[in-house]
Amino acid sequence: MSFQGWKGSDPPMASSSLLPDYAVELWHEHRITIILLSLFVLGALRVYLHFTEERPQSLVFSKLYAPDATKSPVDAGNLQDEKPVLSEEDEGGIKEKKTSNGPRRIKGGISKKTRTASERGDKPRRIQVLLFYSSLTANTEKIARDFADTLDESLRQGAPDVGFAKPQVLDLAEVDYDEYFITPPKMENEQEAGPLDLFYLFLLPSYNIDSVNDSFLEHLRDTHHDFRIDTSPLSPILGYSVFGLGDREGWPTEEEGFCFQAKELDKWMAKLTGRKRAFPLGMGDWKRDGKERLSEWQTGVTETLKLLEQTGSLGEGVKGSGDPIESDDEDVEDDGEMLFDESSDAPAKTKTSGDLEDVEDLGRIIQLSGADKGTKQARVPIAVDFTTETKSKTRKTPPVVIKEMVPKNSPTYASLTKQGYSIVGSHSGVKICRWTKSALRGRGSCYKYSFYGINSHQCMETTPSLSCSNKCVFCWRHGTNPVGTTWRWVVDPPELIFDGVKEGHYKKIKMMRGVPGVRAERFAEAMRIRHCALSLVGEPIFYPHINEFLAMLHAERISSFLVCNAQHPDQLATLKHVTQLYVSIDASNRESLRRIDRPLHRDFWERFQRCLDILRERRFRQRTVFRLTLVKGFNVEDEVTGYADLVEKGLPCFVEVKGVTYCGTSTSSNAGLTMANVPFYQEVCDFVVALNDELNRRGLGYGIAAEHAHSCCILLASERFKVDGKWHTLIDYDKFFELLEAKGPDGDFSPEDYMGPATPEWATWGNGGFDPRDQRVDRKGKPIEA
Structure with missing residues (x-):
């Protein structure tokens, strides 16, 4: 500031206009110091007030029956000798919280989990x-x-x-x-x-x-x-x-x-x-x-x-408790992967798969592992692990051993032979039917004679596969046969099975020579097998060489009735000509089929539907039959419409409706099957009449063709087999073999081409179906008057 123009003894007073300029100049010169000093003073004041001010005491509401709510449920359940925190308000204000002055005592043992209303x-x-x-x-x-x-x-x-x-x-x-x-x-x-x-x-x-x-x-x-x-x-x-x-x-x-x-x-x-x-x-x-x-x-x-x-807990186990893979299930090698043989001149190099070189470096590794010019022995490379695991685990893989389906020392073999089966090879069987014994003595034949003209005493009941993919509640084979969804056993050649079942059948026929009442002429006829029912037990179509086995039967002019359970559509699609093809239709809906057949396949209903489609395609090339087994309490009530839907889907040549046969086995009792589940013959008749009416209402063209009351079985037939007002359900077996020999097993001929003569009058609907040549007897063998 300059005072050169000033005169007099005292300096003049500073002008008021100069003060703001001076303050601004002072701020700019010391602003940083001022700001820092202000922040320090404010911070010190805040700390001072934080430690010196007296804060009001808040109200605490706690339950009189529980410890401090801030504690965990485990601590709350285990604390002993600690008074609960109480707070209450009176006229004088707020009382201080009362707490225990002693140390907390922790009770040992496993703590209980508190069940709360929100949780439980x-x-x-x-x-x-x-x-x-x-x-x-x-x-x-x-x-x-x-x-x-x-x-x-x-x-x-x-x-x-x-x-x-x-x-x-x-x-x-x-x-x-x-x-x-x-x-x-x-x-x-x-x-x-x-x-x-x-x-x-x-x-x-x-x-x-x-x-x-x-x-x-x-x-x-x-x-x-x-x-x-x-x-x-x-x-x-x-x-x-x-x-x-x-x-x-x-x-x-x-x-x-x-x-x-x-x-x-x-x-x-x-x-x-x-x-x-x-x-x-x-x-x-x-x-x-x-x-x-x-x-x-x-x-x-x-x-x-x-x-x-x-406690709600299984408790604490040792380390590793509950591991699904135990120590003896696998061998764990060292973490390191040996890249070179220890016999190499170069020092052995170990590397884990985590720090393995890039693929581009493999050329250098291979080059280093080659033979050196000055050494006689080459460095042999060891396998390189390309995975990202840090441990090399080699699981024990037991050798694959293909086992027999029914070994001779197995409980199944003992059980089946005790029931009268002759086991052929490792997976086939043959058994003489009770109707064969009855026909030999002139006491009546089974429904196959009434419906199709099969002589029961010339019929062999066998199967090339004792295994089945179902565990039906009404299975009269005592449920002891093996089960499976895929073939994984030793496969016997068809020649062994064919010769074995014939030998076993003839042996059992010869055992009937001394039985009282056996007719000599029928015994002589029985020594010539004319028919084979592949329905003994298990699933015949399951056998991998079923077509070859059928060819051997047909070569000796033995007719074939093959029964399958509609669970193997792939095998059914490749099946060649049979005299008559059966499919078991034991239920009309998915849930009922699961309860009755108890199938092992998870997609059993889809397999069932595919088999019906295959039968529909083959209805003009093979005689197809739906077999309905009625079990009261399972598939009789309110299922007529469902069965009609299945018949409409498959359009079989025939529909056999049969009441279940109770055999009193333990397997049946396990499934809840008793005599109360066996329908009376009149109930079967009522069901068939209702089903026939439903089929006619839909215009499908079926009718009640024949019956065999002694077997509790009734036959519905397509009108394709009704000629001049008469049913022709019998089979011309000689014509079938002529067509088969002329056109081959894949030949194009229809069921009508080998349709037999008219159904006998005594076998038609309303006449009972018992052969008049035979004599009916009661359970004690006494004749029954007609």
Whole structure:
């Protein structure tokens, strides 16, 4: 600032206009210092106020009956000697919170999980034990039911209000696998209308033949490998445990196969449940120590279930507990991958697959592994792992051994031979029919004689495959035959089967020589087989060389009736000419078919429909027959319309309607089949009349052609076989063989070309169908007057 123009003794006063300029100049010169100082003062003031101001005390509302709500449920359940926090307001204001001054004491043991209304609903859940079993001889069923009763008593111990429902016993041959082993079923508590938690138990005997165990284990394996299904679809269940029944006479040790199917089940259930093995696998031989081992296993399972009911947990196991793959299931090598042989001159180099060189560097690796000019021995390259795994795992793959379907030392062989079967080779059988015995004595023939002109005493009943893909509730073969969905056994040549079944049949005919009442002329005729019914047991079309076997029958002018269960459309499509082709139609809808036939194929209904389409295409090239087996309480009531739909779809030449034959076997009782399920003949007649009316209403052109009351069987025929007002259901067998020889097994000829003479009057509808040449007798063999 300049004062050069100033005069006088004192300097003049600064002008007021100069002050703002001075303040601005001062701010610009010291603004950074001022800002930092202000921030420091404000921060110090904030800290000072934070520590010095007196904050008001907030109200705390807590339950009088519970500990501090801020604690976890586990801590809340375990704290001892701690007073609950209370706060209440009175006239004087707010009282201070009262807390315990002593240290917290923690109670040891497993903590209980608190069941809240939001988690469990209004009422607590109960545990439902499902006990699954499989059996060929009904022994395991009795063991399973006794076990369930004992387990129920052990869980309740006189207290009916415990959290367990009554255990359910389920046969693996009857249950729907998709319903129980893809997603657990949702079951309701009938007593308290609440949900039920499921716990699976298994009693599984091991068989060295194909049984329902094989299809069940295959279903578990397919479920595990199905990418569309969750890795652990059965994880919602509480847990599982398996007990295996074996035979140490045939399999002395586990390595030799003792309880091998139970071990397999235990492994797959561990995978599907997410390692919820509640109790270790139990094994026992019922002939030796089975009862003791089962009792020990039951005790452990009972304790586990009680712990589960009290705590909601299976408990803490050791490390690795519940692993689906045990230590002896696979060999784990070292992490490193040896790239060069140790015998190489260069130092051995190990690299894990995680830090393996790029593909571009493989040329250098191969070059380094080559033989050096100065060395005599080449460096041999070892296999290079291209995967991203850090461990090389080599699973033990047992050698594939193709086994026999029915070995001679198997329980199935013993059971079938005891029933009168002659086992031919490893998978075929023959048996003399009761109608053959009856015809030899002049006491009547079966429906095939009334309907088609087949002499029962010249008929051989056989099958080239004892295995079946169904477990029908009405199977009169005692359910002991093997089952399977694919052929995986030793295949016997058709020549061996053909010669074997003829030899076995003639041996059984010769055994009838000394039976009282056998007619000499019919015995002589019986020594010449004229017809073969491929319907003994199992699935004949399942045999891989069925066409070759049929050709051998036809070469000796033996007619063929082949029965299939509509579960193998591929084999049916390749089948060549047979004299008459049967398809079992045991139900009119999917659910009823599943209940009656109990098929092993998961797509059984789709296979069934494809077979009907194939029969429709062949109705002008082969005599096709629908066989309807009526089981009261299963497929009789309100199914006429459904059966009419199937007939309209397949348009068979004939429809046989037959009432089920009750044989009183254990298999039938397991399926809930009793004499109450056997329809009276009048009920079968009423059903046939209703079905015929429905078919005529649709204009399909069928009529009631013949009957055989003694077999409880009635025949519906297409009007293609009605000539001049008379039914012609009989077969001209000589004409059939002439056509077959002239045009070959794939020849183009129709069923009308070998249609026989008119049906006998005594066999037509309303006349009973009993051959007048024969004499009817009662169960004691006394003649019955007509």
